[in-house]
Amino acid sequence: MSNPSVVEYVVQRLAALGIEHVFGVPGDYAFPFDDAIESSAAVTWVADANELNAAYAADGYARIRGAAIMCTTYAVGELSALNGVMGSKAEHLPVFHLVGQPSTRLQRGHRIVHHSFGDRVFGNFQPSSWVSACAYTNLTPENTVAEMERVIAEALANRQPAYIAVAEDYAYLPVQGEPVAGIPLSDVPPRPSDPHALDEAVDALLKRLKSAKHPVVLAAYTVGRYGLQQGLEKFLAASGLPYATTPMDKAVISESHPQFLGMYSGPKSGDGVRETVEGADLVLNLGGVVFSDINTMFYMDAIDPACMVTVWPDYVEVGDTTFSPLSMADVLRRLAEATPKFATPAISSPVAPVVTGDTDDLISSASFYSRLHGFLRPRDIVVAETGMCTGCMAAMHLPDGAAFHNQSLWASIGWATGAALGTSLADPRRRTVLVTGDGAHQMTANEIGAMGRAGVKPVIFVLNNGMYGLEEILSQHEGHDYDRLAPWEYHLLPKALGCKDWFTARVTTNAELDAALTRAGQQNDASYIEVVLQHADIGPSLPRSLTNRIYETT
């Protein structure tokens, strides 16, 4: 049997990781990839409304499945996707970005082609895409087998995107050498640790643990990215230590875990969590929490650096010493084997929020979020848009096994709508619940049509307050014309975008919201609920001291 073509090989090698969908927009220059995807039995093409949406969808898919594939065309396609792929790099998601290039016939003939500056130059745009990837390659029949192993290994080691390009004429040629069959992502071993560095790192960590009186764990989102939830759970069981999560790390393992303290985010932390974390004599930072502006209420975290040790995905920091190269998998395993056992402090059971707002009242942020809490189920995948949605949901205690995805670091609004398509396809047995604001939703709402076509069944809440809410807070005074939005009738969108048999509702009172929640909760169909808030209801107000702080630090 002859070898597969370059594009066929790329698709089958990536599919062997367990990736079953490809997000993208078709286009000439990329037709070889498009054709290989369409003719592959291993993957299904998902038609996104545009390339940025495709990147967001791939990002969401990778959050659940561990990796994703997207495909765009030269220049216009890859550039439109760029912001989304950059976000996957920032938030550590391995998205394999396939890009078709003009044939070498055109390149060597110095032809003027469409999707160019008309300058006969073909290298203008790739460098921008390279910034969005941790590894990139231009494939030829000779290098494809080796290069695919290299970029897959890099993408998985870093949990970041890889950029894979091929010229249209090379794309159809058979690969040379021995094709690699590949194995599922969950079976791919971590990059090996240096044995000596591993011993030293574990010794240093254990020394700190053994001398600590009341240590605490911060569990970072990377535990989920690298699929090390069980490793974390084993360490927690062996050590008995309580743990907290920042908003970016929320629900990295089930929030029903008996050692879960709650949210740590400076002054917005859960009850008692700030005192426990900032008062600990050792903070074991497992995975590398991102102490960014948004994640810390604008640098209002106050953990004594001398008290924190950090297990990064591929190195360990204890005091001034860095131990490397290591894999977090090995460190967690060794720690679980040797940790002293601490008495777990008493942790008060989470109290469900009191449902506020009378049924006849107009919906407020407070009445919505208190009802949303009761709507969520175990193992839901909650996708929360950047902005007040995440701000209001970060402290919400989630049901057992529910996942929470937001974009705390990259924070590109519009992401959540696209990502929800990705999470829905990634695991159709779990319910995706999307909570987004109107300003963000307007950016990518055309993806609702892609959801309808793909047949996914998310539950979507669009909070309509007529404005970019978070921006009104950040910009320090109210009433900006530039924060006002076009007055969409959101509930009409699913029908306009071709979604068949979707439950849609526009709710203005708590009674209407209750009815819609009941309906959406009882049926297993896609639901799209426009939640009308009062104009400029942007959720719980923040004290002026805090908003001044935001201003001073930005």
Next chain:
Amino acid sequence: MSNPSVVEYVVQRLAALGIEHVFGVPGDYAFPFDDAIESSAAVTWVADANELNAAYAADGYARIRGAAIMCTTYAVGELSALNGVMGSKAEHLPVFHLVGQPSTRLQRGHRIVHHSFGDRVFGNFQPSSWVSACAYTNLTPENTVAEMERVIAEALANRQPAYIAVAEDYAYLPVQGEPVAGIPLSDVPPRPSDPHALDEAVDALLKRLKSAKHPVVLAAYTVGRYGLQQGLEKFLAASGLPYATTPMDKAVISESHPQFLGMYSGPKSGDGVRETVEGADLVLNLGGVVFSDINTMFYMDAIDPACMVTVWPDYVEVGDTTFSPLSMADVLRRLAEATPKFATPAISSPVAPVVTGDTDDLISSASFYSRLHGFLRPRDIVVAETGMCTGCMAAMHLPDGAAFHNQSLWASIGWATGAALGTSLADPRRRTVLVTGDGAHQMTANEIGAMGRAGVKPVIFVLNNGMYGLEEILSQHEGHDYDRLAPWEYHLLPKALGCKDWFTARVTTNAELDAALTRAGQQNDASYIEVVLQHADIGPSLPRSLTNRIYETT
């Protein structure tokens, strides 16, 4: 009176060119620009649904007004806009792209900020935007006055975008030095020619003209970009020469001009045009026609290079000799003064297309375009999407003074919907007529909401054949699943997107189309007409010899 702040100065200096609108999406880091725009009496903020749409709208605006301003935030905003700004670079449109940067307090403190990789690095993303500009700057209070003169001069000399960034804390400080008042764009003189090079170039051109028996002119789109339509008309009057335009150059001056031959595009040229152009003993290429794949039916142009001389915007090519630096304005003026006068050959009057399709028939591409011709009026601004729309309209003879804008070179689908907002705002006295395909429209249809909010009144035709039509041709065989589109109900969009008082219709028969055209033509309101074609009706079929040619050359 104290000097304006950096951001106030940027806005007032650009507004002095005659730019009255700013397209964009607000965002922290860019709030100083947003605030300066909101408080300026000279410009109006236009809220786009997302940044790519904003870039497309600015591109359309610059096509009519000569220049445009857009504003986005750091990283996520500028990256989302990137493909659109690249298109403005490719097609020579000066768009001033204002981008807010994190404050130097954050940069110098090496803080981890949102919209970053979390790596404390602030220079990751600007280089990508620099590729999209012909000039770029990071402003400080000290350099702002001089830098604005530099980037404005470069942007206008090249008719390409300029990238203007400022850190949030520098933004509010007063500019130093003497502010420049600025003058309207139409009064800005061209960059001066080298007098000696100008004499030599004009001599060389005249020598070729004087020895030619039957010369012909190709008039390029750049004549419009540089506002030199009158210069071209004077030369045509003085020389008597006939001229043709390629699809990219269509209607650069009125197609009612008595010396207009029609379209030149290889085998798709208008009647007799190919013979005239390819049979000429001198082709005077005024402005620099782009002989790209799409513009030449995939390199099927056949002009003898020895017979062509080219007046580029800033240099002249005659044979192997390049004369530089020059401005096209000077060359056109000098040629008009000294050209020999030729007898204009007889040019047959354009024949209006026969309206095809019985009223009871379902609409076909042929019946639609033959009716569209009769719908167009003098001075309409026609915005045609890349794909079959442009392919079917390129040869259509337009009414007196009607403009035609497409994106033949950059060819990023979705552009036209955004651009139509820009052209509508740029000259509300003229009617914008948008013709787009369903696949392209899905990419940027959320911008319809921005149109409604801005109160513009375009007439929009969305051709619904259920697929990416051009791609079915380019990909060489039919029935690709990846070319199928989500089944939107396009006519429901304006209402869903908050457009008040729009005329909307979905038409399936020629009688319904006729009625909608009559209604849209009689009233001066915004109209959105979904034209339902048969599935996969992609317009006039191309002979297989031609599609094979496309395949071989791509």
